[in-house]
Amino acid sequence: MPSAVSTLPGPAPATVRPALTRDREALVTGVSAGLARHLGVHVGLVRALFVALTLCGGAGVLLYAWCWTFMPWSEGTTATRRLPVAWLLLVPAAVGALVVVVWRGGSDWLNGSIPPGTAAVVVGGTTLCATASGLWATLIDRTDTARGPRHTTTVRILAVLILGLVVLLLLSWPIARSGVVLVLLPLTGLVAVVASALIPRWRELAGERVRRIREEQRSVMAAHLHDSVLQTLALIQNRAGASSEAARLARAQERELRAWLYDGDAPADSDLPTDLRDYAGALEIDHPVRIDVVSAGLSAERASGELAAAAREAMLNAARHAGGEISVYIEGRVDGVDVFVRDRGPGFRLDEVPGDRLGVRESIIGRLRRAGGTGSVRSDDAGTEVHLRLPTVSSPERGAGRQEPRG
8 A cells, every 4th residue: 555645844944034234224323224124024113112112211212222332234335314313403402592592581590480490401401402413413424425524514513502502691690509500511512512523533543543553563574574484485486496386386475475565455447567467476377487577657557458458468478488587667658658578588570470360460569559559579589579658648649640560
């Protein structure tokens, strides 16, 4: 009798929740949106929960502050807040200051016409809103891509004016025991807003100090490696010979180590000398050659240009067909850039190269001609020299009659 096949469903696959992160495109801080995405609920429900917890002894405020402190940002480099928090805090502060002005002009609460409790609530609320507005603009809105330093300066000036006005109005009243505390409240807020302007400067100084310490450590490390590792790599190259595998690997490691120590982080589109040095290091690993790249003058040519592509092709041809030692000389001038690629291999005649071999004719000479430059090849028994020249855009040579290659 055949066995019955079970038709019970297997276990449901586990649901992978999104990471608990704050959105960079947020209403205020991105906490509610991040929690809603992580829990799989509507963001309005999370915000209502925070409000309900706030009514329970202020637990919602504490939970929100905890999440704001410890929840990381989502991927990205900039953050934008749609709600103008600083201005929303500044409006009730301005209204509170206006109320204090009306009180000062109409009656004196210290004589009993205005209840002290009401005065304390108004002055305290005005101070809290104005101080929070200035601090928010300085510490948070300053890095917001939708606002920036000008917005920060404007809000901070208005907050200082409001707090200063409240302090002056309170000081002009007869000082009683109950009035001293009210004077100290806006005065403390005024000091906090003014002092907050020093926080970005302090951060910049701290960052500069960290960078200076790193540079000093890097210099010490570079000196130590130069006296030990780099000299050892140079000795290996001299003893092993230019075409040996050990010498090629030693040159590649020396080049990478020097670039890490001295060059720093290169931009995505590097300059011509940096690109050709990197390409020379890659060729030395794949071919038994030694390539020296020397640059003189100031060149604005980029690695993505036609001159760089033609120079790389000339270096590749020299590594494939000549081997040994290859020198690359880059000369930058006001009217253009010249690149010389020389090898010591057996020479050749360009007119004797078969017609189907288009490397020199099209990838080197033809490429430069189409870009508005010139290319020439001079070869004899002592070696081959490829001369590439690309005038600047403003140079009269650019777009003029093309020179025919020699040889």
